Amino acid sequence: MKQQASPELKAWIIAQAQAGCRPEDVLKAMMDRGWQEDVAVAAMEESLAEHLKQQQAALAAQGLAPGQLPVGDKPLPGPLLEGSPSRIWAHDKHVDVLLTLQLPRVVVFGNFLSEQECEEMKRLAEVRLARSETVVNETGGSEVNEARTSDGMFFERGEHEVCARIEKRIEALLRWPVSHGEGLQVLRYRPGAEYKPHYDYFDPAQPGAKTILARGGQRVGTLVMYLNSPEKGGSTTFPDVGLEVAPVRGNAVFFSYDRPDPATRTLHGGAPVLEGEKWVATKWLREGVFV
Structure with a gap:
């Protein structure tokens, strides 16, 4: 049976990323706990993708564009990169x-x-x-x-x-x-x-x-x-x-x-x-x- 990432595990993966942990260290920690490598990688990718979507929705609700992140209730400087312009x-x-x-x-x-x-x-x-x-x-x-x-x-x-x-x-x-x-x-x-x-x-x-x-x-x-x-x-x-x-x-x-x-x-x-x-x-x- 394929291992599934629980909400608790997804929250843990996001917390490690926000703390600045390297992806390879997070992956190793998951594998040490018994996760297969391909499943652990998929869980990390899924968790981060869901978190990014949530962040973008939150920014949109505040009237901020991608690349503008809040400092408290204030945005950060940054270029407008919506659509990945060259x-x-x-x-x-x-x-x-x-x-x-x-x-x-x-x-x-x-x-x-x-x-x-x-x-x-x-x-x-x-x-x-x-x-x-x-x-x-x-x-x-x-x-x-x-x-x-x-x-x-x-x-x-x-x-x-x-x-x-x-x-x-x-x-x-x-x-x-x-x-x-x-x-x-x-x-x-x-x-x-x-x-x-x-x-x-x-x-x-x-x-x-x-x-x-x-x-x-x-x-x-x-x-x-x-x-x-x-x-x-x-x-x-x-x-x-x-x-x-x-x-x-x-x-x-x-x-x-x-x-x-x-x-x-x-x-x-x-x-x-x-x-x-x-x-x-x-x-x-x-x-x-x-x-």
Whole structure:
């Protein structure tokens, strides 16, 4: 007699997925309990498909589109991917959709920046580059840290015409107000430079969190735009899911996180640059108006 997945088992499978457990670990746990592999796989697929349908129905009831997930009673930034489009119109140009992933929520875009925009951003940023700093959760300030060996700088929102144009494109593509984002940050990684795996959200349990969050609430999304293509190395890595995004000039990678928790599986880093330089522009999106 074929084994059937009970409601309790389906609920358990969904709970493991929401906790960030790897599918192979869930499968092994089921097989250890006596489930045949093909039946266990079918049960996982059925459970997740039913859960996805329920989520989509719930989003529709809230007036949200696929790709917009609630943070409490608020949506997350994200592109409109209903119908799995290969291209999206974003304010002033078409942007290609190259890859999508559900957990973590990752979307890779092609043709996001033009060659001219990449060069202009590099030129404007170069004269203000300094050793990059990381946030100090204990105080809410920042410091130079050996985990981050790039040079960087921040633009004010709309500081230059090219910044304003890119910010409007981000607003249209990710359906998130320009006011709810930090200024564009440009980073240059020389050979050997890297950014070790980390999370972009702020840990609310840290003493400095109150100061950081007062400026616009929690970070809820990140867009990394590649301003050049290094000769070798420099991928954006997501270690929890074994994903590497190649740094190709004009492309961008977006990921969102609905809560400040490792279960979002948004641990990511910048792999060491092995040959040449790597230039990126990063946009962090906040829950509220960033001041």
